[in-house]
Amino acid sequence: MSEPLLKIDGLTKTFHVAKSASGNTRLKALDGISLTVGRGETLGLVGESGCGKSTLARTLMMLETPDEGAVSFEGTNPFGLRGKELLSWRRRVQMVFQDPFASLNARMNAGDIITEPWATHRGLYPTSREREARVRELLHMVGLRPSDACKSPQEFSGGQRQRIGIARALALNPDVIILDEPVSALDLSVQAQVLNLLNELQQELGVSYIFISHDLTVVRHVADRVAVMYLGRIIETGATEEVFDHPRHPYTAALMSASPKLDVSGAKQDRIVLEGELPSPLDPPSGCRFRTRCWQAQDICSEVAPEPQVLSALGTRHVAECHFPLDSIKGLKATSASVPIATAPATASAP
Amino acid sequence: MKTATDPAPAKRSRAAAAAAAAGTATGQAKAHDVVLKVRDLAVDIRTHRGTVRAVNSVAFEARAGETLALLGESGCGKSMTAKALAGIMDPVCDLADGEINLNGTDLAALTPKQRLKFAGPELGIVFQDALTALNPVYTVGTQLGEAFRIHRGLSAKEARVEAIDLMKRVGIPEPESRVNSYPHQFSGGMRQRILIAMAVALNPRLLIADEPTTALDVTVQAQIMQLLRKLREEGQMAVILITHDLAVVAEEADSVAVMYAGNVVESGPVFEVFADPRHPYTKGLLESVPVHLERGAQLKSIAGSPPELHDIPAGCVYQSRCPLVQEICCAERPALRPVSGAGTGPVGGAVTGLGAAVTGSALNVPSGNEPRPARAAACHFSEEINNV
Numbered sequence: 252m253s254e255p256l257l258k259i260d261g262l263t264k265t266f267h268v269a270k271s272a273s274g275n276t277r278l279k280a281l282d283g284i285s286l287t288v289g290r291g292e293t294l295g296l297v298g299e300s301g302c303g304k305s306t307l308a309r310t311l312m313m314l315e316t317p318d319e320g321a322v323s324f325e326g327t328n329p330f331g332l333r334g335k336e337l338l339s340w341r342r343r344v345q346m347v348f349q350d351p352f353a354s355l356n357a358r359m360n361a362g363d364i365i366t367e368p369w370a371t372h373r374g375l376y377p378t379s380r381e382r383e384a385r386v387r388e389l390l391h392m393v394g395l396r397p398s399d400a401c402k403s404p405q406e407f408s409g410g411q412r413q414r415i416g417i418a419r420a421l422a423l424n425p426d427v428i429i430l431d432e433p434v435s436a437l438d439l440s441v442q443a444q445v446l447n448l449l450n451e452l453q454q455e456l457g458v459s460y461i462f463i464s465h466d467l468t469v470v471r472h473v474a475d476r477v478a479v480m481y482l483g484r485i486i487e488t489g490a491t492e493e494v495f496d497h498p499r500h501p502y503t504a505a506l507m508s509a510s511p512k513l514d515v516s517g518a519k520q521d522r523i524v525l526e527g528e529l530p531s532p533l534d535p536p537s538g539c540r541f542r543t544r545c546w547q548a549q550d551i552c553s554e555v556a557p558e559p560q561v562l563s564a565l566g567t568r569h570v571a572e573c574h575f576p577l578d579s580i581k582g583l584k585a586t587s588a589s590v591p592i593a594t595a596p597a598t599a600s601a602p
Numbered sequence: 603m604k605t606a607t608d609p610a611p612a613k614r615s616r617a618a619a620a621a622a623a624a625g626t627a628t629g630q631a632k633a634h635d636v637v638l639k640v641r642d643l644a645v646d647i648r649t650h651r652g653t654v655r656a657v658n659s660v661a662f663e664a665r666a667g668e669t670l671a672l673l674g675e676s677g678c679g680k681s682m683t684a685k686a687l688a689g690i691m692d693p694v695c696d697l698a699d700g701e702i703n704l705n706g707t708d709l710a711a712l713t714p715k716q717r718l719k720f721a722g723p724e725l726g727i728v729f730q731d732a733l734t735a736l737n738p739v740y741t742v743g744t745q746l747g748e749a750f751r752i753h754r755g756l757s758a759k760e761a762r763v764e765a766i767d768l769m770k771r772v773g774i775p776e777p778e779s780r781v782n783s784y785p786h787q788f789s790g791g792m793r794q795r796i797l798i799a800m801a802v803a804l805n806p807r808l809l810i811a812d813e814p815t816t817a818l819d820v821t822v823q824a825q826i827m828q829l830l831r832k833l834r835e836e837g838q839m840a841v842i843l844i845t846h847d848l849a850v851v852a853e854e855a856d857s858v859a860v861m862y863a864g865n866v867v868e869s870g871p872v873f874e875v876f877a878d879p880r881h882p883y884t885k886g887l888l889e890s891v892p893v894h895l896e897r898g899a900q901l902k903s904i905a906g907s908p909p910e911l912h913d914i915p916a917g918c919v920y921q922s923r924c925p926l927v928q929e930i931c932c933a934e935r936p937a938l939r940p941v942s943g944a945g946t947g948p949v950g951g952a953v954t955g956l957g958a959a960v961t962g963s964a965l966n967v968p969s970g971n972e973p974r975p976a977r978a979a980a981c982h983f984s985e986e987i988n989n990v
Contacts, residue, residue, distance in 0.1 A: 299819035408907045409676075438675035439846065443890035443903030450898055465819065468849070472892035472901070491897060509824035511849035513876070513891050524828055525821045528789050 255287035256459055257311075257427060262320035264310055268533070275533045280306040281317070282483040282535075285559075288427065291453065293460040295474025295491065297467060297506070299529050303483040304463045308429045311461070312346055342372050345420035349432035351412035355404040361415050362386055362400030368422045375423065389418040392455075394448060410441035414448065421452070427459045435466060446473060467510040471495050479503045482532055482540040489569030499562050499571040502541045539574065547575050637807050637840035638664040638687070643700035643710075645679070645686050647911070654911040655698070656682045658864040661938065664808060664840035671855035671872065672844045673887075677908060679864040680844045684810045687842070688727045689717045705807060722749045726801030730813035732793035736785040742769075742796050743781035749803040768799040772829060791822035798829060805837050812844045827854055848891055852876055860884050863909055863919040866938055870977030880941045880979040880987055882924050918982070926983045938980040 264281040280303045288294045296304050309315045311322070313329060322328055329340045348354035355364055365386055369376055376382045387397045393414040404412055413433060420428050430449070434442040446469065453460060464470050470477060471491055478488040479500065487500040498504040508523040525544045530536055536543045542552040557572045645657035657679040664670045672680040685691045687702055689709065702709040704724055709717060729735040737745060746768050747761030756764065762781060769777035772795040785793055794814060801809055811830060815823035831854070834841050843855055851858055851872060858876075859869040860883065868881035879885040889902040906923045915921055917932040924931065981987075 299821060410907060438908075439848065439887055439890045440675065440904035441907060443892070443901040444905075446892065447901050447903060450900070467820070468892055472897060474897075505821060509820045511820075511823075511847065511853045513849040513852050513888075513893055522824060524824045526825075528791050528822060529819075 256290045257288040258323040259286045260321045263318045265318050278533050279483050288459050291457040293474045295470035295477040296463045297470055298480030302480040308431050342423040343426045345425040346429045347416050347420050347433045351409050360401055360403050365418045393418045409437050429461045431463045482535050487571040490567040493569050499576040500573045501545050635666045636663045637666050639703040641701045644698040645682050646696045646698045648694045651912050656864050660866050662859045664842050666840050667838045668856040669841040669843050671851040671858040673851050674861035678861040680861050684812050684844055722753050723804040725808045726806040727810040728797050728801045728814045730816050732797045741782050772799040794826055802833050809839045810842045865919050868979040880984040881981045883920050930982050936980045936982045938978045940976050941979045941984050
């Protein structure tokens, strides 16, 4: 990807909340996020709940205004746009939501749901004949029948509803679709259908995906690149295989290790079990944010926040924010010998 | 572990010792006694569209110190099965048939009042959503101590001590101060720990965990699973883990029962079932997981979706999605019958168990010499799965 479609640089978003236990009223949901998304690329965004994934998605949808930082979409800053230009920008970034039951209006039929975006973007399909043809086409693209347009959402199963949500996102021919946990509410057998559909659509239309998920198996399957978030920061990013097979940040390694694996060989793997939970984003730890749960934290980690380091081992760009990145070649396996496994070490406990 | 005031642990350790003695032949010190034996369990739900059968002739057994996974997609009846076992079904549900044999007592034959005696000391349950399962207006200490006050007649003060003890046992930091906190003051993972503490308060023989980690992040899920394993081993509990996550089953369970549309379609030791599934649904599920695949490669998905409960076909429940479907599948529902794996794994015990299993009650094995649970599948063509 020579020129990225979407470039985010140092994005910061602070929410003002009612007084917390520590008296802090500023919640830094995003703290200097930098990302790029190429055309036709899938960026996987992973992290625990509360790490800022959804705030990032909402900010990219311009539902939130960032405090600082620059967003560049093909060279233009969408937050500087007004009027018609803004409208045409909004057409290009669409979203698919997690809950296929809550995200469709129960009082509209499927056809109305899919055509509703055109009520705002009138110029796109001006005649009713064009609109009808396009609805049929969209329904066909997502694997539904033309007759389904007259049914209401309640008549569909969860997987079919998510197909309607995808058709609605595609209705405006977007360049980027933000998929916020698109399959996590679906059953496994249906999940595979939807993942296949997303893959086919991307190959057909060349649309970029920002795929937010907590399911690492799914992310590994769909994403070209992965960004791992922790407490409002991206702590590691790189090509999917790189990050999954050779994680450099201890948090990534722990996340990969904690994710259950379907291994039918019967070998029970050793596992890094992190102690404690995500600290409150209201009172993030000083220095490195992960240090309170990190087994290799040292004094410097509490004093200095680590800068992003480019650690390109296998020729691809791999960035991690850690003072003591893990060994790249051997990855997790090599370090696990020295890392106390399962019984979390004393150094990983809260301060 | 609690003190001698509790007769249950003493009894349990005798049972464990006996089991250990029996188990020395196989070189295992763990107790594998059958704690729970479920046969022909059927649950009906009365809906405005008529009575539907949500659980149909379900049979399985749970063994001490082992985890049995009930695996299935939403609506397959796994949670309903758990509620039936615990006797906490909604008023519109009826236990239509079946036997729930918990250590020699048939729970299905008891009145609700008699059942109360078993809730806690014999059987504990952990629910999925810890925030709704806990009462928001009582402190966690009160809720944790309730079991001790009801079943052991302890005073509020004594119960509080026990509650603090329990919180220590499940790894909640600073239990002395946190015992007076309310559920909303805890994080999701800590709430789940409290729920688990409530379930294991009286050292039950059977612990039912209904999707205990579905709402949690993976790093916290790993902690909770570790805790459940620890408690299972300490108390030699039989654990029934209800989940839709194949990977969790592969990592946590000893044996698995795969449910589909209210029926158990396949059961057996986890690694045998997953390595060599004998039911097309199990195989389809395993192939739907995106692992060991090139990125972006087409996933093998199961076409269609599960049948509605009021619309379950007469023959095999899986017929509409099955690649092997033939005429007999629409005409006759296959029974859960013993199958042998394709020569994989330690099936010696399973084979000896088959003879007993064939005679009527599918999973009724002779006591004393407890063989490993046999493999069973409900498919007319389970021998031809590999041709799919």
